[in-house]
Amino acid sequence: MRKPILAGNWKMFKTVSQALSYVEHLDGLLADIPNQSQADVVICAPATALYAVHNQAQGTPIQLGAQNVHQAEEGAYTGETSAIMLKDAGAKYVIIGHSERRQYFGETDESVNAKVQQALKHGLLPIVCVGEDLDQRNQGVTNTLVESQVRAAFNAVSADDVARSVVAYEPIWAIGTGMTATAQDANAVCTHIRSVLSDMYGQDKANLVRIQYGGSVKPDNIAELMAQSDIDGALVGGASLDPGTFASLVRNAL
Numbered sequence: 292m293r294k295p296i297l298a299g300n301w302k303m304f305k306t307v308s309q310a311l312s313y314v315e316h317l318d319g320l321l322a323d324i325p326n327q328s329q330a331d332v333v334i335c336a337p338a339t340a341l342y343a344v345h346n347q348a349q350g351t352p353i354q355l356g357a358q359n360v361h362q363a364e365e366g367a368y369t370g371e372t373s374a375i376m377l378k379d380a381g382a383k384y385v386i387i388g389h390s391e392r393r394q395y396f397g398e399t400d401e402s403v404n405a406k407v408q409q410a411l412k413h414g415l416l417p418i419v420c421v422g423e424d425l426d427q428r429n430q431g432v433t434n435t436l437v438e439s440q441v442r443a444a445f446n447a448v449s450a451d452d453v454a455r456s457v458v459a460y461e462p463i464w465a466i467g468t469g470m471t472a473t474a475q476d477a478n479a480v481c482t483h484i485r486s487v488l489s490d491m492y493g494q495d496k497a498n499l500v501r502i503q504y505g506g507s508v509k510p511d512n513i514a515e516l517m518a519q520s521d522i523d524g525a526l527v528g529g530a531s532l533d534p535g536t537f538a539s540l541v542r543n544a545l
């Protein structure tokens with residue numbers, strides 16, 4: 292049985308003071324959800340707020356993730372953040388290869404793979420994002436594309452490391468648009484992702500990997516998504532920005 296993982300991706304929102312007040316508020320709301328400990332609740336904060344959120348979240352069920360990592364150990368990479376730094380700031384997870392990073396910052400399957408390896412090397416758990424755009428979906432190449440993204444992301448990664456990783460299936464056309472894949476369509480792609488992982492690492496390891504769906508997930512559609520066989524959680528953008536909405540989403544997910 293895979294533990295559900297509900298991760299909020301704040302993207303480029305929230306100052307440190309806004310982040311701290313959010314965490315305090317969310318902690319109080321989670322306390323009212325009796326079975327909340329059955330899920331991992333993660334906030335992927337901007338780099339500037341990581342350390343402060345880490346401190347604020349001590350002793351709460353809220354776990355911390357980052358939104359990006361550089362693939363190098365350290366060096367002259369102005370503006371970048373290493374896995375060592377993220378770990379030091381308190382991050383447990385890191386989102387890698389989000390479609391916004393691929394689209395606006397030139398990330399490729401190769402850089403995603405390097406980042407996955409670097410994150411795992413330093414004990415960060417990657418949340419690896421894959422997904423098709425609307426043209427690709429209309430052309431019927433979703434499974435082919437997602438398969439190549441998954442194979443590339445985990446190239447040369449050990450089976451044990453893959454089992455600790457999270458994959459987020461995020462159809463690009465559903466991100467921030469209010470358009471959600473149907474739960475059945477989303478699950479079909481997540482099942483395909485698991486079959487690819489099974490082909491790469493064997494069924495037992497593939498069954499340990501948690502696969503999230505992302506793309507306009509809200510409190511009112513999370514339950515149906517979570518009821519699917521291969522969806523183990525959600526990567527949530529807009530609906531994670533308000534603690535009340537995110538807490539409702541966690542409640543409805545369970």
Ligand SMILES: O=C[C@H](O)COP(=O)(O)O
Pocket residue numbers: 300389461465466467468469505506507508526527528529530
């Ligand atoms: O990382 C989160 C995704 O990009 C989904 O964003 P959204 O929930 O605002 O559609």
